[in-house]
Every structure is written in C-alpha cells, then in structure tokens.
Amino acid sequence: MxxxxxxIGTQNKKGQTYTDxxxxxxxxxxxxxxxTGSEVIKEAVRRSSCDVMIAYPITPQxxxxxxxGELFAEGYIGDYFRGESEFAVMSQCAGAAxxxxxxxxxxAGPGTMRAMENFPMWAGARLPIQMIVTCRGINSPLSIQPDxxxxxxxxxxxxxxxxAETAQDFFxxxxxxxxxSEEPDVHLPLALCCDGFFVTHTKDVVNLTPAxxxxxxxxxxxSPVPCMDMECPPVRMMxxxxxMKSNYISYATHASWQQEIWAAIExxxxxxxxxxNGLIDTENVDADILxxxxxxxxxxxxxxxxxxxxxxxxxxxxxxxxxxxxxxEEIREATKxxxxxxxxxxxxxxxxAKEIRATIPNPHRVHAGPHVCGGMTMPPxxxxxxxxxxxxxxxxxxxxxxx
Amino acid sequence: MSKxxxxxSEDLYDIMPSDYQDLVKSATYGKEDRGWKDIGTSKExxxxxxxxxxxxxxxxxxxxxxSLPNPEDTVMVGSTGCTxxxxxxxxxxxxxxLFGNQNAIASGLxxxxxxxxxxxxxxxxxxxxxxxxxxxxxDMTLQAWFRQEKFTTICFDxxxxxxxxxxxxxxxxxxxxxxxxxxGKLFDKVRLPEIARESGCHYVVxxxxxxxxxxxxxxxxxxxxxxxxxxxxxQLYTPCILEIGKNSMEGLQEMRDSEKPTxxxxxxxxxxxxxxxxxxxxxxKDKERKAAAKxxxxxxxx
Numbered sequence: 001m002x003x004x005x006x007x008i009g010t011q012n013k014k015g016q017t018y019t020d021x022x023x024x025x026x027x028x029x030x031x032x033x034x035x036t037g038s039e040v041i042k043e044a045v046r047r048s049s050c051d052v053m054i055a056y057p058i059t060p061q062x063x064x065x066x067x068x069g070e071l072f073a074e075g076y077i078g079d080y081f082r083g084e085s086e087f088a089v090m091s092q093c094a095g096a097a098x099x100x101x102x103x104x105x106x107x108a109g110p111g112t113m114r115a116m117e118n119f120p121m122w123a124g125a126r127l128p129i130q131m132i133v134t135c136r137g138i139n140s141p142l143s144i145q146p147d148x149x150x151x152x153x154x155x156x157x158x159x160x161x162x163x164a165e166t167a168q169d170f171f172x173x174x175x176x177x178x179x180x181s182e183e184p185d186v187h188l189p190l191a192l193c194c195d196g197f198f199v200t201h202t203k204d205v206v207n208l209t210p211a212x213x214x215x216x217x218x219x220x221x222x223s224p225v226p227c228m229d230m231e232c233p234p235v236r237m238m239x240x241x242x243x244m245k246s247n248y249i250s251y252a253t254h255a256s257w258q259q260e261i262w263a264a265i266e267x268x269x270x271x272x273x274x275x276x277n278g279l280i281d282t283e284n285v286d287a288d289i290l291x292x293x294x295x296x297x298x299x300x301x302x303x304x305x306x307x308x309x310x311x312x313x314x315x316x317x318x319x320x321x322x323x324x325x326x327x328x329e330e331i332r333e334a335t336k337x338x339x340x341x342x343x344x345x346x347x348x349x350x351x352x353a354k355e356i357r358a359t360i361p362n363p364h365r366v367h368a369g370p371h372v373c374g375g376m377t378m379p380p381x382x383x384x385x386x387x388x389x390x391x392x393x394x395x396x397x398x399x400x401x402x403x
Numbered sequence: 404m405s406k407x408x409x410x411x412s413e414d415l416y417d418i419m420p421s422d423y424q425d426l427v428k429s430a431t432y433g434k435e436d437r438g439w440k441d442i443g444t445s446k447e448x449x450x451x452x453x454x455x456x457x458x459x460x461x462x463x464x465x466x467x468x469x470s471l472p473n474p475e476d477t478v479m480v481g482s483t484g485c486t487x488x489x490x491x492x493x494x495x496x497x498x499x500x501l502f503g504n505q506n507a508i509a510s511g512l513x514x515x516x517x518x519x520x521x522x523x524x525x526x527x528x529x530x531x532x533x534x535x536x537x538x539x540x541x542d543m544t545l546q547a548w549f550r551q552e553k554f555t556t557i558c559f560d561x562x563x564x565x566x567x568x569x570x571x572x573x574x575x576x577x578x579x580x581x582x583x584x585x586x587g588k589l590f591d592k593v594r595l596p597e598i599a600r601e602s603g604c605h606y607v608v609x610x611x612x613x614x615x616x617x618x619x620x621x622x623x624x625x626x627x628x629x630x631x632x633x634x635x636x637x638q639l640y641t642p643c644i645l646e647i648g649k650n651s652m653e654g655l656q657e658m659r660d661s662e663k664p665t666x667x668x669x670x671x672x673x674x675x676x677x678x679x680x681x682x683x684x685x686x687x688k689d690k691e692r693k694a695a696a697k698x699x700x701x702x703x704x705x
Contacts, residue, residue: 051515051519052511052514052515078515078518079514079518083507083510083546085542087504088504088542089507091508092510092600093511093513094500094508094511095498095509095512095513096512097501097511097514097515098498098515099512099514099516100516101511101514118500118501118504125500142461167602228496228498228512229478229516229519229520230475230476230478230496230525233409233423234409234494234495235497
C-alpha cells in the first residue's frame with residue numbers, strides 16, 4: 001500500500017494548519033490567557049482535530065462538555081450530541097471509535113461509575129478514546145464536591161490514567177494524550193483526570209498554542225486491530241468463537257489478550273516519557289522528607305513545603321503525572337534517600353499511598369496522609385501539621401481536628 | 404462496488420482459508436439484486452455457526468445476510484446472546500462490545516462513518532436478541548429512535564433469554580413458566596412494535612422468519628428507509644426450540660403456527676408517510692430497471 005501524502009502544512013475546513021505535533025507543543029508561540037479549566041478544555045479540543053464528541057451533563061464537567069458543543073456549532077468537530085446516560089455515552093464513544101473516529105468525552109464521579117462497564121471494553125477493543133474525568137464525590141449521601149476516589153476504580157481497567165495538576169497540564173496533556181494513546185503499539189483509551197472545581201472552575205493563566213494550528217487527524221488504519229468501516233477485508237475473526245467455551249484454547253486466548261493490554265500500557269511508557277518529559281517531576285528529592293502527590297494535592301504540597309522552609313524544615317516533592325503507566329522505577333529512584341514520605345490525597349482510602357507502598361523498599365516510610373474527602377479543601381497547614389506530628393515536632397492545633 | 408477490497412494477493416492465495424477464497428470467488432457483494440435466492444448458488448456471508456441444530460435464528464441469519472442491499476458497505480452491531488456466537492462467522496464487519504448497548508454503539512458508529520465518508524453510503528444494522536433490545540438495552544433502543552439515528556434495529560425475538568438457559572424476558576408471553584418466572588410470567592409481552600412507531604421509527608415490521616422472500620423484502624425496506632429517512636425496527640420471531648420443548652425439525656412449524664392472523668406474530672407493519680414515498684420511488688426504479696433489462700435481453704435475442 002502506498003503511504004498517503006502527509007497532511008502537515010495543509011489546512012482543514014476551518015483554516016487551521018495541520019502542524020507537526022512536537023512543533024505545535026514545543027516550538028509554536030504561546031499566548032498567556034486567563035481562562036477557567038473548562039475553557040481550557042475547550043481550547044485544547046479546538047486544536048485536537050476531533051471527529052466526534054459525545055456529552056452528558058454532570059457537575060463539574062457540564063460546562064466543558066457544553067463549551068465543546070459550541071466548537072461543534074462553529075465547525076471544529078465532525079459531530080456532537082448529548083447521549084442519554086454515561087453508560088450510553090461511553091458506548092456511543094466506543095461505536096464512533098470502532099468506526100475510525102478520534103473521540104473525546106468528559107465525565108465525573110457517579111458518571112464515571114455508571115459508565116464503568118465500558119472502560120475494560122474500550123481497552124480490550126483497543127479504542128484510543130480520550131475521556132476527561134473531573135473528579136468529584138461518588139458517595140451517598142449525594143455530593144458534587146471534589147474527591148478523587150473514582151480514580152481508584154479506573155486504575156485496573158486497562159486504560160491509561162493520567163492525573164493533571166493544573167489547567168496548563170490539562171491543555172498540553174489533552175493534545176499529548178492523543179499522541180500517546182494513538183501510537184500503534186499502545187492504542188489504548190486515556191482517562192485524563194483532574195480534581196473537579198479546583199481545576200475546572202478556577203481561573204488560571206494558561207499558555208495556549210495558536211488557535212490556527214491543530215493536530216494532524218487520526219489515522220484509523222494505524223490501529224493494531226481492524227477499523228470497523230468495511231474498508232478492509234471482513235475476515236472471519238475466529239473459526240470457533242471462544243467467548244463461552246470452557247477449554248484451554250479459550251482460556252489461553254483471553255489470558256494472552258489481557259496480558260497484551262497491560263503490555264500495551266507498558267509500551268506507552270516510552271511515549272509518555274517523551275511527551276510529558278518524564279512520568280514524574282521532582283524537586284529536592286535529596287531531602288529526608290518527601291511529599292509524593294498527584295493532582296492538586298501537588299500544589300498544596302508545594303505550598304506546605306514553602307511553609308516548612310520558613311521553619312527550617314527541608315522537604316522535597318514528587319509530582320506523579322501518570323498513574324497508568326505507573327512510574328515504578330522513577331518513584332523508587334526519587335524516594336531512595338527519603339526517610340519520611342508523605343502522601344496527601346483528596347480521598348478517604350488513600351489509593352496513591354497504597355500504590356507507593358507497594359512500589360518502594362521499606363514501605364513503612366510512607367505516611368498515608370493527610371486525607372481530605374467529600375469536598376473538603378486541603379490547606380497546606382494540615383500537610384505541615386501532619387509532617388510535624390509524624391516527626392515529633394510541636395504543631396499547632398487545627399480547628400475541627402480535636403486536641 | 405465490487406470485491407476489490409477483499410482480493411487476495413496471488414502469492415498468498417493458497418494459504419488463505421478456503422472459505423475466504425470462496426468469498427472472493429462467489430460471494431454476492433455488490434450484486435444489485437442480491438437476495439435469498441442466491442443461497443445455494445453463491446458463497447453466503449455466514450460460515451458454519453455453532454447454534455443448535457434446527458435453530459430458526461440460523462435461518463434468520465442466512466436470509467438477512469443474503470438480503471442486505473449493500474453488504475460491502477454495511478457494518479453490523481450485535482449484543483451478548485446466541486447471536487454473539489454467530490457474528491464471528493459473518494463476513495461483514497461487526498461489533499460486539501457489551502450486553503444491551505448495541506443501539507448506543509450503532510449511534511456512535513453511524514455518526515463516525517458519516518463524518519469520515521461524507522457522500523458515501525455506509526449502512527449500519529443492529530441485530531440483537533429480545534433481552535438486549537427490550538430489557539437491559541431498552542433505554543438505548545428507544546433513545547436512538549428518539550434521536551432519529553439512521554440505522555436499522557433488528558430484534559431476534561425468541562421470547563426468553565436463550566443463551567443463559569431460558570429465563571423470563573420482557574417479550575415473553577404472559578403466563579409462560581420459565582426460569583425466574585416460577586409461577587408463570589405475570590405481565591404481558593411488551594408491545595415494542597407499537598412503542599417503536601410512537602418513538603419515531605419510520606418502518607416497523609413484526610413477523611416470523613418462516614418465509615425467506617418476506618424476510619428479504621422487509622430487510623431491504625428497513626435498510627433503505629434507515630439510510631435515507633430515519634430509524635427502522637424489525638421484530639422477527641426466532642423461537643428457541645430448545646427452551647419451548649420442540650425438536651430440531653419443528654422450528655418452521657412453530658413459526659407458521661405463530662404467524663396465523665390471530666396469533667402474536669401475525670404480519671404487522673407500520674410505514675411513515677416519507678417512508679411510503681421512498682419505498683414507492685424505489686419500487687418504480689426497480690420496475691424500470693427490470694423492464695430495461697428485459698428489453699435489452701429481447702434485443703439481444705432478436
């Protein structure tokens with residue numbers, strides 16, 4: 001088959017120039033813009049040559065999902081509609097991706113949980129859908145407030161899972177996310193998570209790439225599995241469907257398929273390192289005390305470190321960017337000198353601390369906390385307090401924590 | 404269209420499975436008047452399947468695949484159930500993902516194909532059992548119709564959950580004793596054909612698959628109307644002979660008994676006004692084409 005001519009340098013119907021993705025993200029001029037996280041999502045999608053976006057209202061992602069509708073009305077997206085529930089939306093996304101489209105969607109909290117059956121299916125079907133997860137509480141009584149518990153449920157679906165700290169991360173990672181998840185040796189869906197409200201509903205200065213430059217379109221024929229569009233031979237998939245068979249061949253087929261999904265996550269590692277400049281960011285990891293965090297807990301940790309410095313306590317920071325692939329080697333290396341590792345999290349179970357404990361030698365070094373949940377904020381002072389208490393230093397009492 | 408997309412490289416011809424070679428040689432992709440009469444003289448788009456001997460569903464599959472007007476540009480969507488044992492044997496791209504989400508998959512698929520192939524025909528046909536269509540997937544079945552998604556929904560109605568062993572379903576008859584209906588089903592068979600009409604389907608048929616010519620007609624109509632106008636729905640009785648205590652050779656008679664005028668599968672159809680107009684135009688074109696062919700043939704013989 002002849003290689004199709006490159007589209008780089010040509011224009012789409014909106015007059016945007018298809019730009020080499022590396023140049024777009026690393027060399028193109030950036031304009032500082034004061035936007036909410038939701039508006040930043042819209043601006044990233046504007047530049048992502050997205051074919052289909054499917055929306056459903058649930059706080060706190062509704063604004064972003066509606067803003068992308070405006071992009072559709074302006075002609076930047078091939079098709080857009082509101083589905084009937086998150087379960088249906090994620091299946092509609094799957095249908096569009098099976099049909100060879102670059103697909104984008106957003107969800108949150110209970111929506112993520114309702115749609116859950118779809119996610120291992122997406123991964124198993126090798127559909128490189130990008131789903132923004134603006135995390136919120138999933139508990140009863142009903143809560144719409146920030147809480148990252150839902151990420152724990154995504155970790156074993158076979159999807160790539162990234163956790164953005166800021167709106168700037170979000171802007172860059174939406175575009176970079178397609179580059180990683182559409183690689184033929186990866187070709188997996190990406191759950192790009194952020195902490196709802198803290199990122200979606202606050203304004204921040206974000207450096208945007210030019211609006212007249214966009215990613216090249218998705219090429220479904222680079223997929224490791226056939227695109228369901230009848231443009232390639234409709235081969236019979238198997239001689240004897242092993243779906244419900246109880247025999248060795250059936251078990252072996254399913255087992256090897258699952259192993260292949262997790263191998264594809266491993267293969268995404270090199271692409272993620274390339275695009276994200278590493279799976280983690282580190283600051284002063286030679287310090288005895290480290291904060292390891294993901295999402296906005298990183299920002300709070302950074303502020304806590306500043307407060308501790310004022311009191312003469314030196315503390316380093318590890319920002320975990322990708323949860324799948326899990327930066328096992330990187331975290332082991334970054335924490336090798338640490339005597340105390342604190343993992344502040346916006347959820348009640350402390351899933352990140354559990355992952356880290358399972359990764360490093362001498363896991364008793366990990367202090368799982370502080371934890372806030374159900375929409376509580378995480379003032380840097382409670383991180384400082386947690387650290388000082390653990391170190392046997394005097395710490396002032398925080399209101400509401402008892403004394 | 405023709406078969407250019409399925410041609411085999413000469414160097415690899417001898418190592419391709421014989422059923423694929425047969426597809427290239429004698430399948431009816433691209434044949435304008437393909438239909439059930441091609442069965443027996445051409446390669447069918449369904450290979451050996453693993454349904455029970457005498458299962459009416461297998462007859463339905465064969466007639467439907469012989470009748471699709473445009474299989475070379477048709478993608479089918481299935482769901483979990485006995486049909487998912489057959490789809491791997493079908494020489495048309497098809498998607499199985501989850502149980503009950505078939506009309507959601509088809510909605511996304513049809514839109515993606517419309518975005519990617521503007522101006523080209525790409526038909527989408529859903530084929531699922533009654534549990535998938537009416538129970539677990541009813542929400543998505545109806546919502547796709549409300550949205551006027553342009554694809555065909557076919558329900559193989561065997562009035563129970565066959566693949567899991569004969570449990571009660573919404574399309575089961577009232578009073579039928581089954582697993583999970585230990586004292587008999589307590590409510591009426593769900594009236595999905597009527598609901599389909601009210602939900603915006605432009606072509607709705609309720610019938611059995613006892614007559615291949617009838618299946619051919621309704622499939623062609625349903626696909627053409629879905630392509631041009633909006634959603635269409637076919638509810639086809641494919642009895643589960645195993646679960647209703649019949650023998651392999653009794654499926655056909657069961658369907659004939661159930662399609663008598665007073666029975667639940669007596670032929671019923673609803674066609675919207677725009678669909679009527681479209682079908683009349685297609686019938687006129689067909690007539691014209693046949694007359695022209697006849698004239699050509701008589702000129703050739705004169």
